[in-house]
Amino acid sequence: MRNILFILTFLISFTFINAQGQRTLENSITGKVLDKNAKVPLEYSNIVLFQVSDSTQANGTITNSEGIFRIEKIRPGNYYIRISFIGYESIFINDVKIGPRTNLELGEILLTAETFGTDDVIVSGERAPISYEIDKKVINVSEQITSLSGTAVDVLENVPSVTTDIEGNVSLRGSSNFTVL
Template structure:
């Protein structure tokens, strides 16, 4: 009987030993923590929101983690005693690893200041290509870039002006500025002695760099009695020699025409000569009826 009592007591002791070994309240034993501070190595400033992850050293299992505060400080708690390593990462920086952190029960391990280096990524150069607008507006004028027009390969200055606001070209090639044919044509800033429409028809589009339409000319252009100025800027001629161009055109109803221009250049001296012939016959009839009423009599 006495032996049975001793045996029963031994069995109960073995069963209750794990329970008695636990701390009161069923809480785990003393835990440890890791603290530190994250800084930018180049600017010597704290890095906020850096990711800090703690791994168990023996199997690289993620245990806990946190982020740094505004002053770069962090604290990772609730860690059991043991050996760990931690990794610090942030966008735009190289990762930083602290290896073999030995934690004791109830202790705090301070890894100190951790400097992160900015990550420099080499990329290929990027080339941005944009076309200059054909028509631009300045304070006192409109500027037409002839190089961006389809008519630059052929045609005349009249063809360049067809789609310009405030400029109108009729079916016969006559040009009007703001509804008036009384305007001044300048070639490289110098007045042309020809009629405005004739002068524009004699200038090949291929020789034009840009056209300036000035609707509010200053006093230096002597603007009295004119609706504006069309200034044709020619391309810079290089070298010396003789060049020329001939244009012909034809249409229905016995309409045809031709123009030619010859340019001679020697140093800073440039001489131009041109001729133009245009036939724009418009056959047809016109009837006019007019009546005059005086009192009760119509005549």
């Protein structure tokens, strides 16, 4: 009889202690993350809860498709919260005190888009030295070094399939029946 009473007392006290321990983890933090300008929800924003004492991460979550988040099962203590999203400035909420049965509602949290500036961009290109059209092949000689100081015959000496003789006569694949523009 004494053993049964001892076991019964032990089980009742264990149940009471377990219930007390669960009550301390009924704490939660909720809120909604929105774009400051468009007032649209920011899905998958990061909400991270850090301990003030050593800046270790205590808990965290992401927002749903409506921008709403809920962090649950938080131990009592002092915390700060970082809310971030790619392309937006992070927000820190300091002095978050969680006690027994604390349900903290942060309301709407507005994130501002970060702007990144760049220097002037210069786009440059080069024309292909040879272009093919339906009835002809056009060779651009403006980039050739010989075209800057030489004659047209000097330029034609560097063109494939074109030959020049000592007298300056030009032939294309052995034929002189063509027009040079």
